[in-house]
Amino acid sequence: MSIFVDKNTRVVVQGITGKEGSFHARQCISYGTQVVAGVTPNKGGQMMDDVPVFNTVIDAVNQTDANCSLIFVPAPFCADAIMESADAGVDLIVAITEGIPVLDMMKVKKYIENLPVRLIGPNCPGIITPGEAKIGIMPGNIHKPGGPIGVVSRSGTLTYEVVHQLTQNGLGQTTCIGIGGDPVNGTNFIDVLKAFQEDNNTQGVVMVGEIGGNAEELASEYIKKHMTKPVIGFIAGLTAPPGRRMGHAGAIVSGNSGTAQAKIQAMKEADVHVCENLGNLGNLAKTIFQ
Secondary structure, three states, X not given: OOOOOOOOOEEEEEOOXXXXXXXXXXXXXXXXXXXXXXXXXXXXXXXXXXXXEEOOHHHHHHHHOOOEEEEOOOHHHHHHHHHHHHHHOOOEEEEOOOOOOHHHHHHHHHHHOOOOOEEXXXXXXXXXXXXXXXXXXXXXXXXXXXXEEEEEEOOHHHHHHHHHHHHHOOOEEEEEEEOOOOOOOOOOHHHHHHHHHHOOOOOEEEEEEEOOOOHHHHHHHHHHHHOOOOEEEEEEOXXXXXXXXXXXXXXXXXXXXXXHHHHHHHHHHOOOEEOOOHHHHHHHHHHHHO
8 A cells, every 4th residue: 555646646747848847747657657737827738748738727637637736836936836736626736846935835834724635845855656656856766666664754865865775675665755844834744654654554664854843853742642653763964053054944953942862852752763874774674674
């Protein structure tokens, strides 16, 4: 099994005629993902290879039964693109775009909070169920189908490193999700952990966090109370100086809040297997999960 996406997921790519949209749409298609439509205003009726392009998401959904949107729209227009997909009734929105203003995302969160839609991102690599569907920008070839490990991460490139190590140690993945590193995002650690806990094929989870915010502390509380499956945790940013943003917009230590040490302590108190050296994660996973 998997969570959120599988071989039946039908994807509409918003911004498909742009450089990034067309490149990554082709990559998703070559992986085997069902990319059934694209959307670029005023370019309806065109084709991107064999994919029909529509002017609006609602037109794409009505004519192709798309149930997932993959967004490559420039940051100033991305909030509207997310809300358009939500209005069109898709089940899942994957927003790759980075640099969306926090105020825009606050409006988006308020807009979709009572709608039956899940948002992953923004500023994320997307989601992949190996061997079934790749909806995002991650390198598909490093993933190994067949489970039994779920991966959730705030960092794109660290997700790839973790997955590569798991694959090299013979550990396949059920689903891998990059939730993004912005201060305001859609799906959080707890949403994903809950789904992995309920997925019969997922036998263990790797959670990759980073400095800033309290998402990892909240996730640790959830793990302590509800998770029966083993969890490996890694926190990036042990040496980050206070007050300086590191990479992601949400990766900043402010006072005593958001430090790597505090997050590691919270994970240890929740009986999470903490990996303090990323280079050892694959070997640690092999020891714990096999």
